[in-house]
Amino acid sequence: MTRYERVAAVLRERIEHGLYRPGDRLPSIRAVCQEMSVGISTAQAAYRQLMDAALIESRPKSGYFVLSGGAPSVLPSVSRPAQRPLDVSQWDQVLELVATQRDDHRLLLGRGIPNLEYATLNPLSKILAGLHRRTELNGFNYDKLSGSPELRQQVAKLVVASNCLLHPDDILITTGCQEALAIALRTLTQPGDVVAVDSPSFYGTMQILKANGLKALEIPTDPQTGISLEALELALEQWPIRAIQITPTFNNPLGYTMPTARKRALVQLAQRFDVAIIEDDIYGDLAFSAPRPPTVKSFDDDGRVLMCSGFSKTLGPGLRVGWLAPGRYRDQALHMKYVSTGASATLPQLAVAEFVAKGYFDRHLRFVTRQYQRQRDVMIQWVQRYFPQSTGISYPQGGFLLWVELPAAVDCVRLNERLAAHRIHVAPGSLFSASGKFRQCLRLNYAFTLTPAIEEAVRCVGSLAGTMVEEALQPLE
Amino acid sequence: MTRYERVAAVLRERIEHGLYRPGDRLPSIRAVCQEMSVGISTAQAAYRQLMDAALIESRPKSGYFVLSGGAPSVLPSVSRPAQRPLDVSQWDQVLELVATQRDDHRLLLGRGIPNLEYATLNPLSKILAGLHRRTELNGFNYDKLSGSPELRQQVAKLVVASNCLLHPDDILITTGCQEALAIALRTLTQPGDVVAVDSPSFYGTMQILKANGLKALEIPTDPQTGISLEALELALEQWPIRAIQITPTFNNPLGYTMPTARKRALVQLAQRFDVAIIEDDIYGDLAFSAPRPPTVKSFDDDGRVLMCSGFSKTLGPGLRVGWLAPGRYRDQALHMKYVSTGASATLPQLAVAEFVAKGYFDRHLRFVTRQYQRQRDVMIQWVQRYFPQSTGISYPQGGFLLWVELPAAVDCVRLNERLAAHRIHVAPGSLFSASGKFRQCLRLNYAFTLTPAIEEAVRCVGSLAGTMVEEALQPLE
Numbered sequence: 001m002t003r004y005e006r007v008a009a010v011l012r013e014r015i016e017h018g019l020y021r022p023g024d025r026l027p028s029i030r031a032v033c034q035e036m037s038v039g040i041s042t043a044q045a046a047y048r049q050l051m052d053a054a055l056i057e058s059r060p061k062s063g064y065f066v067l068s069g070g071a072p073s074v075l076p077s078v079s080r081p082a083q084r085p086l087d088v089s090q091w092d093q094v095l096e097l098v099a100t101q102r103d104d105h106r107l108l109l110g111r112g113i114p115n116l117e118y119a120t121l122n123p124l125s126k127i128l129a130g131l132h133r134r135t136e137l138n139g140f141n142y143d144k145l146s147g148s149p150e151l152r153q154q155v156a157k158l159v160v161a162s163n164c165l166l167h168p169d170d171i172l173i174t175t176g177c178q179e180a181l182a183i184a185l186r187t188l189t190q191p192g193d194v195v196a197v198d199s200p201s202f203y204g205t206m207q208i209l210k211a212n213g214l215k216a217l218e219i220p221t222d223p224q225t226g227i228s229l230e231a232l233e234l235a236l237e238q239w240p241i242r243a244i245q246i247t248p249t250f251n252n253p254l255g256y257t258m259p260t261a262r263k264r265a266l267v268q269l270a271q272r273f274d275v276a277i278i279e280d281d282i283y284g285d286l287a288f289s290a291p292r293p294p295t296v297k298s299f300d301d302d303g304r305v306l307m308c309s310g311f312s313k314t315l316g317p318g319l320r321v322g323w324l325a326p327g328r329y330r331d332q333a334l335h336m337k338y339v340s341t342g343a344s345a346t347l348p349q350l351a352v353a354e355f356v357a358k359g360y361f362d363r364h365l366r367f368v369t370r371q372y373q374r375q376r377d378v379m380i381q382w383v384q385r386y387f388p389q390s391t392g393i394s395y396p397q398g399g400f401l402l403w404v405e406l407p408a409a410v411d412c413v414r415l416n417e418r419l420a421a422h423r424i425h426v427a428p429g430s431l432f433s434a435s436g437k438f439r440q441c442l443r444l445n446y447a448f449t450l451t452p453a454i455e456e457a458v459r460c461v462g463s464l465a466g467t468m469v470e471e472a473l474q475p476l477e
Numbered sequence: 478m479t480r481y482e483r484v485a486a487v488l489r490e491r492i493e494h495g496l497y498r499p500g501d502r503l504p505s506i507r508a509v510c511q512e513m514s515v516g517i518s519t520a521q522a523a524y525r526q527l528m529d530a531a532l533i534e535s536r537p538k539s540g541y542f543v544l545s546g547g548a549p550s551v552l553p554s555v556s557r558p559a560q561r562p563l564d565v566s567q568w569d570q571v572l573e574l575v576a577t578q579r580d581d582h583r584l585l586l587g588r589g590i591p592n593l594e595y596a597t598l599n600p601l602s603k604i605l606a607g608l609h610r611r612t613e614l615n616g617f618n619y620d621k622l623s624g625s626p627e628l629r630q631q632v633a634k635l636v637v638a639s640n641c642l643l644h645p646d647d648i649l650i651t652t653g654c655q656e657a658l659a660i661a662l663r664t665l666t667q668p669g670d671v672v673a674v675d676s677p678s679f680y681g682t683m684q685i686l687k688a689n690g691l692k693a694l695e696i697p698t699d700p701q702t703g704i705s706l707e708a709l710e711l712a713l714e715q716w717p718i719r720a721i722q723i724t725p726t727f728n729n730p731l732g733y734t735m736p737t738a739r740k741r742a743l744v745q746l747a748q749r750f751d752v753a754i755i756e757d758d759i760y761g762d763l764a765f766s767a768p769r770p771p772t773v774k775s776f777d778d779d780g781r782v783l784m785c786s787g788f789s790k791t792l793g794p795g796l797r798v799g800w801l802a803p804g805r806y807r808d809q810a811l812h813m814k815y816v817s818t819g820a821s822a823t824l825p826q827l828a829v830a831e832f833v834a835k836g837y838f839d840r841h842l843r844f845v846t847r848q849y850q851r852q853r854d855v856m857i858q859w860v861q862r863y864f865p866q867s868t869g870i871s872y873p874q875g876g877f878l879l880w881v882e883l884p885a886a887v888d889c890v891r892l893n894e895r896l897a898a899h900r901i902h903v904a905p906g907s908l909f910s911a912s913g914k915f916r917q918c919l920r921l922n923y924a925f926t927l928t929p930a931i932e933e934a935v936r937c938v939g940s941l942a943g944t945m946v947e948e949a950l951q952p953l954e
Contacts, residue, residue: 091812094815095622095811095812095815098619098622098815098819098820099621099622099623099811113618113619116615116617116618121617124617125609125610125616126609128605128606128609128824129605129606129607129609129610130606132602132603132605132606132609133602133606138593138795139793139795140593140598140601140792140793140794140795140796141590141593141793141794141795142575142590142794142795143795144576145572145575145576146576175652175797175818175821175822176818176819178815178816178817178818178819179817179818182816182817182818186688190668190690191667191668204815204816204819207812207815207816208816210812210816211663211812211813211816212816213667315617316616316617316618317617317618317619317819317820318615318616318617318618318619318620318820318822318823318824319617319822320652320818320819320820320821320822334572334576335568335572335684335687335688336688338571338572338575338655338681338684339655339659339681339684339685339687339688339689340655340656340659340817340818341652341653341655341656341659341797341817341818342575342653342655342681342794342797343575343794343795343797344652344797345652345795345796345797345822345825346795347605347795348822
């Protein structure tokens with residue numbers, strides 16, 4: 001064993017014994033030299049060996065960090081929803097989550113909002129301020145109904161990263177991704193129609209189904225590979241499904257990314273049954289490693305995939321800038337866009353276009369994804385540390401949402417009621433089901449700057465959940 | 478006859494003989510003194526007498542102007558639509574009007590866009606620029622789903638001018654008035670339902686009916702008093718009408734304002750048949766005289782009126798800031814708002830709230846309504862001068878849209894085709910009907926700064942229309 005191999009073996013042992021946990025920073029090269037009395041080149045060679053073994057990673061200007069050693073031992077279960085179309089309920093619970101206001105003093109651990117405190121967002125504020133000074137832009141007038149040409153051009157360039165080749169005219173700018181989803185569903189369906197969805201599924205989409213009188217057919221979904229194509233095929237044979245609605249990349253809330261081969265197979269299945277796919281890719285740009293996964297849309301060779309996305313999870317939801325790539329349904333989608341809100345607001349579109357064109361967006365993405373990856377690992381550690389035993393945790397490779405499956409005794413709607421006294425709110429799993437299933441699950445956001453206050457809140461959630469487990473074990477009086 | 482009465486009589490004669498037309502500026506006091514060899518107090522007394530007789534008006538810092546002597550002699554006809562529910566068509570024509578882009582080099586004489594060049598708008602740009610520099614506002618985050626509390630408070634104050642007493646919680650901020658109308662219609666109806674509308678009616682609302690599978694029952698409408706309550710009552714007896722959709726103040730496109738007593742009677746009629754009213758008040762703040770007319774909503778004592786409005790016609794449509802006062806339907810409307818676009822964009826709301834709170838909005842309204850009133854008179858003169866004889870013209874008391882009814886031989890859809898060579902586009906009347914009626918009518922915008930180029934364009938429209946009249950008189954070969 002050479003000198004550098006001995007150094008590497010010592011460090012590896014410390015990692016494997018948990019002295020350094022995933023996400024932790026390792027000692028600097030200089031510190032290793034001092035501690036082990038070796039030269040700089042030896043320490044560097046040791047670290048290189050650990051990187052080759054995928055145990056650690058180097059982060060520019062930050063040092064060396066322990067990588068996550070793979071998924072946490074317990075994943076959430078494969079979902080087993082009712083195999084029949086259902087009306088969607090749960091609006092009251094969704095309203096409680098989304099109708100919060102700026103002066104709400106609760107800590108909303110479950111909301112789907114990115115971290116808005118990073119300095120890499122500052123150029124966007126500057127660009128917006130500048131646009132408002134340049135009055136010749138006529139920014140108070142309507143933009144084109146399909147969206148600003150500048151922004152559609154930038155979006156067409158961005159989606160190349162997901163293997164999509166779109167012309168700017170293939171894209172409609174929308175007022176947030178929510179409008180893209182609403183337009184897509186209204187373009188494809190009539191009241192009473194059945195839409196197949198992954199399960200659990202984003203509550204915003206579920207509520208669109210409710211508002212349009214559509215029925216949700218929830219398909220069993222695996223926390224690692226996504227919607228079951230086998231169950232979907234059976235459902236397509238059995239029910240008159242008008243559209244398949246999925247979030248196949250960094251799924252909200254379950255965290256999976258469908259393997260590329262399954263994405264391709266999904267398109268083939270849709271072609272065989274001549275049904276359209278609505279793909280929600282809103283978290284897709286927040287990949288922890290490059291290249292980001294391809295979209296289902298990238299396999300769409302006959303225009304049946306309507307891809308919905310936007311900048312709400314990367315830049316900020318208050319901008320309300322989203323987009324829809326409606327494929328062969330462009331004409332109907334444009335009509336739906338017109339009647340929904342007319343043209344989208346002009347200046348936010350121009351500002352985002354400039355932010356992307358000048359390279360600020362790429363820089364911001366590189367920064368936030370490094371943060372989110374690190375914070376995912378920290379949040380997983382906290383859940384493992386503070387939540388009841390046998391709690392399942394998702395292991396997303398992008399985005400900033402964690403799905404946590406507690407023991408069956410825990411009812412997260414009731415848990416939220418107990419948390420109210422502590423001014424904490426989680427997103428109960430029942431939001432993500434047509435019929436209020438997944439009550440033992442909850443969604444956590446790890447985009448927060450993870451302060452001791454957040455750790456204390458997670459500990460509080462875990463502790464109250466543990467109490468509920470214990471109460472269930474008490475004999476009835 | 479005193480000296481000042483003699484001076485007044487001379488000026489009156491000149492006005493009555495058309496030497497000074499409505500909207501023209503009269504000679505200054507000094508000029509009158511010189512011409513008629515009288516003193517300043519005599520000239521002032523003469524002008525005061527003409528003002529008391531409502532022949533002229535004084536405009537601060539501008540001088541004295543001839544008032545319009547009442548409506549132009551020929552008004553458009555009372556509409557006689559088909560008295561049965563119809564599916565809405567005309568999307569292709571609407572798309573041609575609204576899908577124009579910034580680099581469109583046509584002169585769009587018919588679009589519903591205010592003048593965005595007035596300096597009284599500048600503080601809004603400054604406020605927006607300032608907000609983007611104040612990062613602590615967290616303007617990239619979601620605002621409250623129902624809208625920014627600051628803005629709802631300002632809107633509640635604004636609507637007092639229309640005799641409405643609303644609490645800020647009675648108001649939902651929307652992404653433009655179009656979203657307010659879409660939410661109101663979706664809140665009240667199911668596909669297949671019948672909605673009674675004034676006729677002609679705003680194409681944006683008509684297209685919402687189309688997108689939702691609703692049927693339009695067009696009610697005869699008078700160019701001075703609005704929707705016929707008698708015909709509406711008959712229709713309510715005969716058809717299962719779910720909602721009445723009207724624009725009762727400075728109607729788009731017909732220009733009428735329903736007399737206050739008829740607005741009250743409309744609410745009573747709706748109560749008797751237990752049907753809801755959707756009131757589009759988007760032009761209501763642009764009144765040429767104070768106080769502005771009351772809204773139908775101001776007579777609503779049981780929450781059945783859903784009032785839709787916004788800042789698109791006063792500040793700028795590219796801001797996309799509108800509002801809905803949904804009355805008793807608030808819960809359903811909030812759900813529809815959530816699924817449509819989620820919360821509306823944050824910073825435009827805060828900017829408009831500040832613009833209103835600081836008094837800039839009132840100042841801006843005072844300025845633009847003076848401009849628009851003057852420009853209405855000029856545009857009416859141009860139409861009278863350049864359009865074929867017996868052309869009917871509306872006489873709105875607010876807003877910036879004129880409805881022009883040409884001789885039956887003129888087809889404005891074909892007229893637009895001929896105008897294309899001159900890079901001019903008007904809004905053909907057929908846009909405003911479910912079934913493409915009103916082809917001999919067109920809508921003109923007088924918000925433009927009325928340059929010689931605009932006069933030349935109006936002359937061109939009139940001249941080509943005249944050609945169509947002559948062609949119709951030729952014997953067939």
